[in-house]
Amino acid sequence: MTDTAQPLDMDSEGLRSRAVMALTNARRRTELLTSCVEDGELTAQHSPLMSPLVWDLAHIGNQEEQWLLRTVGGREALRPEIDSVYDAFEHPRATRPTLPLLAPAEARAYAAEVRGRALDVLEGSPLRGAPLVDAGFAFGMIAQHEQQHDETMLITHQLRRGPAALTAPPPPAPETARRLPDEVLVPGGPFTMGTSVEPWALDNERPAHATFVPSFFLDTTPVTCGAYLEFMADGGYADARWWASEGWATVREHGLEAPLFWRQEGGQWLRRHFGVVEPVPLEEPVLHVSWYEADAYARWAGRRLPTEAEWEKAARHDPATGRSLRYPWGDADPTPERANLGQRHLRPAPAGAYAAGESPLGIRQLIGDVWEWTSSDFLPYPGFAAFPYREYSEVFFGPGHKVLRGGSFAVDEVACRGTFRNWDLPVRRQIFAGFRTARDAGEGEL
Numbered sequence: 333m334t335d336t337a338q339p340l341d342m343d344s345e346g347l348r349s350r351a352v353m354a355l356t357n358a359r360r361r362t363e364l365l366t367s368c369v370e371d372g373e374l375t376a377q378h379s380p381l382m383s384p385l386v387w388d389l390a391h392i393g394n395q396e397e398q399w400l401l402r403t404v405g406g407r408e409a410l411r412p413e414i415d416s417v418y419d420a421f422e423h424p425r426a427t428r429p430t431l432p433l434l435a436p437a438e439a440r441a442y443a444a445e446v447r448g449r450a451l452d453v454l455e456g457s458p459l460r461g462a463p464l465v466d467a468g469f470a471f472g473m474i475a476q477h478e479q480q481h482d483e484t485m486l487i488t489h490q491l492r493r494g495p496a497a498l499t500a501p502p503p504p505a506p507e508t509a510r511r512l513p514d515e516v517l518v519p520g521g522p523f524t525m526g527t528s529v530e531p532w533a534l535d536n537e538r539p540a541h542a543t544f545v546p547s548f549f550l551d552t553t554p555v556t557c558g559a560y561l562e563f564m565a566d567g568g569y570a571d572a573r574w575w576a577s578e579g580w581a582t583v584r585e586h587g588l589e590a591p592l593f594w595r596q597e598g599g600q601w602l603r604r605h606f607g608v609v610e611p612v613p614l615e616e617p618v619l620h621v622s623w624y625e626a627d628a629y630a631r632w633a634g635r636r637l638p639t640e641a642e643w644e645k646a647a648r649h650d651p652a653t654g655r656s657l658r659y660p661w662g663d664a665d666p667t668p669e670r671a672n673l674g675q676r677h678l679r680p681a682p683a684g685a686y687a688a689g690e691s692p693l694g695i696r697q698l699i700g701d702v703w704e705w706t707s708s709d710f711l712p713y714p715g716f717a718a719f720p721y722r723e724y725s726e727v728f729f730g731p732g733h734k735v736l737r738g739g740s741f742a743v744d745e746v747a748c749r750g751t752f753r754n755w756d757l758p759v760r761r762q763i764f765a766g767f768r769t770a771r772d773a774g775e776g777e778l
């Protein structure tokens with residue numbers, strides 16, 4: 333089966349300006365995330381789970397130097413002596429504060445100097461030929477890398493103690509009072525999963541391949557905080573029946589009783605969200621739950637997490653044409669009306685928002701708002717080839733990592749599409765992850 337999504341139909345100049353815009357957007361966000369706090373907060377470690385913000389900043393510059401200046405541009409190394417300090421595989425996050433890191437001003441100047449030269453390389457690149465430069469891939473890859481670190485830095489901001497440093501307007505509420513169905517039937521049959529034509533898709537999204545998905549029902553929206561509270565009130569955290577054994581062990585070991593950042597006060601559940609303590613927003617998708625918590629909720633509800641193939645079929649398959657779309661709403665790029673992306677808002681929108689972004693079957697908020705845990709392990713597609721290096725995806729394949737789909741409010745559109753795959757450990761809670769549930773379709777329901 334061929335990949336039926338429409339590729340970006342652009343000439344070199346179109347691709348060049350798309351690359352410039354993606355790099356510029358990423359840098360604007362990096363600057364916001366590293367200028368809204370004092371320098372002392374950039375060098376501090378706010379959680380052993382995270383790097384100091386200043387490490388991310390210089391690491392962004394160093395990766396850009398290595399790929400765009402040295403590899404694509406053939407330029408001489410600017411700061412080869414810092415490569416090892418900013419090698420994510422050499423130093424786990426917990427130890428990064430002990431490294432000889434560039435000071436904030438130096439890190440900023442380094443990243444800016446690299447950027448200036450990278451734009452020169454882009455200007456002189458034909459954006460055709462070798463796979464690394466074809467259609468501007470390396471530039472798109474580096475823009476995605478920076479945006480992914482921006483999301484990581486936003487997680488650090490969420491973990492940071494102290495008053496709010498970031499603000500943003502609230503996301504839109506659902507437009508109509510029309511009650512949406514709780515779930516939608518996705519009819520069984522084959523669909524095209526992954527992509528071979530999306531120019532900036534990463535190796536793990538490739539190649540396009542036919543996948544058969546039996547009929548199933550999927551929640552119309554992500555599971556809300558209000559629904560999750562019912563699971564808690566029903567003793568969900570105290571009942572081993574709902575939990576995978578390792579998840580149950582984690583609940584017992586850490587005394588878990590609610591999502592991360594939640595606490596109970598005077599009978600009311602509150603949460604700390606970017607430095608502000610607020611009542612848990614009942615209508616918003618639940619955030620900061622591990623895969624184990626998502627899986628336990630689904631079992632309690634008599635349901636299950638969707639597989640990754642089910643999720644992608646719900647997000648991309650157009651039953652009218654049989655085509656796989658780039659996004660639930662079609663092949664056009666995201667807009668503020670279609671999806672909550674890019675840190676435009678600092679929280680997910682209430683369940684049922686973004687009617688303009690719904691899938692052909694009427695499923696909402698698949699893109700943006702919260703990352704959605706799936707039941708699937710992170711594995712290569714048939715025909716996978718590591719590109720441009722094994723450490724991008726291949727070394728993470730296996731049963732240790734679960735796949736997340738759809739992107740959160742903290743993901744930029746350059747790093748979010750119907751085929752985009754994220755992965756993490758099933759115990760992870762600080763990421764902007766929620767979930768929706770699924771169930772098999774019974775014979776009488778088709």
Ligand SMILES: [Fe+2]
Pocket residue numbers: 391395420477481
């Ligand atoms: Fe990185």
